[in-house]
Amino acid sequence: MSVEKTYAEINAKIKSGKAVVVTAEELIALVEEKGLSKAAQEVDVVTTGTFAPMCSSGAFLSLGHTTPRMKMQKVWLNGVSAYTGIAAVDAYIGATEMHEDDPLNSHYPGEFRYGGGHVIQDLVARKPVKLKALGYGTDCYPRRNLETTITLDEINEAILFNPRNCYQNYNCAVNLTDRTIYTYMGMIKPHLGNANFSTSGQLSPLLKDPHFNTIGVGTKIFLGGGIGYVAWNGTQHFPSMMNVEGKGQRSSAGGTLALTGDLKQMSPRWLVGTSYLGYGATLSVGIGIPIPILNEEIARYAALKDEELYAPIVDYGEAYPSFTPGNLGYVSYAELKSGKIKVNGKEVLTAPLSSMPRAREIASTLKGWIQKGDFQLTEPVKTLPSPTDGFIAHSIKEA
């Protein structure tokens, strides 16, 4: 008999402390032990987790008014410029913005030691942050200059708003050229010297709900150590399924999420300023998403394991920068996590960019919150575009 549950039923169980909550890895073990039907009946919620650099991240800050008032036209936080093309004392600090004096890649490969992601981490760590602002002066906002120090608790609002997080799947990056390259996938040595991959595989949120059956607008999640919500689909949300050539399988491609939440209740352990040698600065974000086991189909996807999830291998030396389509084949996350893969007949050592121990910690923290009855699940108010919606990527046309 196939099982059907509703959000209301699951939430009632959570409230009474009776919900059965397991992490995605625990679900895999349970399905292996008892079979899918039994596991789907028993389990109410599966928790997932990921902790990795996510460049499309940032925070809206409402800094508060000065005396006399000021329309801040330019703002710097610890020397990092924030976007001010919004209201008078509002600014958006983006994760990849660099410190004004950073040499960038002029000493190649640049170190990119301090950027917007580091500012966000310093803010959530409750460190004082230097605020510098310039205005042009208006009748209502006459002040032109400001230099002071702020802390997260003193400003009015700080809203983390990440336009693209939680990539469903990602390339495994290699380098076929004869020089070392420095990319957003890390340092990759020449002649297939190493291979880097991202996403936490069988723990990764969107790989466990490939058809967006449960994750949608309004889904309540673990974000940056606090509570957040799915705001929309992320930018570059291309949720199609790819054919894994030669393996007779289909695997998720590139769905993404836009996420938001109150920065003031997050933690510097889960929002970490990050520097990629020769590439830039960014923010590593911790995300955990609960998946309600409404039926057996949802359980089946949530129980997908590393052996069944594939990433394409892409040459970042030549093919990626020149935007040449195609790849060098597919590898499963089980192979990627084993530490070695085969590319063009050569054995290549692999390393992740995404922390598995941290992903596991997030999934079990979220599990704890739900078990305690503190965290109820939300039914999406709008579903997100799924693989059947046929989203296609556009690129810029030049005349």
Next chain:
Amino acid sequence: MSPKRIVLRFGTDISVKPIVYRLVKDYDLVVNIVKADVNPQKEGTMILEVTGDQSEEGLNYLRDIGVSVQALNQEIVRNEDKCVMCGMCTGICPTGALYMERPSMEVRFDGDQCVFCQLCVKVCPMKAMEVCL
């Protein structure tokens, strides 16, 4: 007398056996090979502990034949508060001093295997690998 810890780096034209032999034979040194990463196709590295009165002379001999000699009075340490165990460093560490435990995917650092190339110091995205004097 306490042993000197040194790192040697040498090109493909130098082979290891004769140089260790000369240190022992000509300079009367006690040589303990802590770690050797030698591959005829690429630059080699070796960590030695040498003891003996003529250790300076021995090291000068190495320098004369084109071996880079660096004292290991510095140390690489991992700042456990900053490390997020992403694992990125395990792909570039030449000796496996930084390695991943499977299946937990936790990153371990074995200082004894470190040849002080400092690659991880540059590459670690969290700046968790530090040079300690």
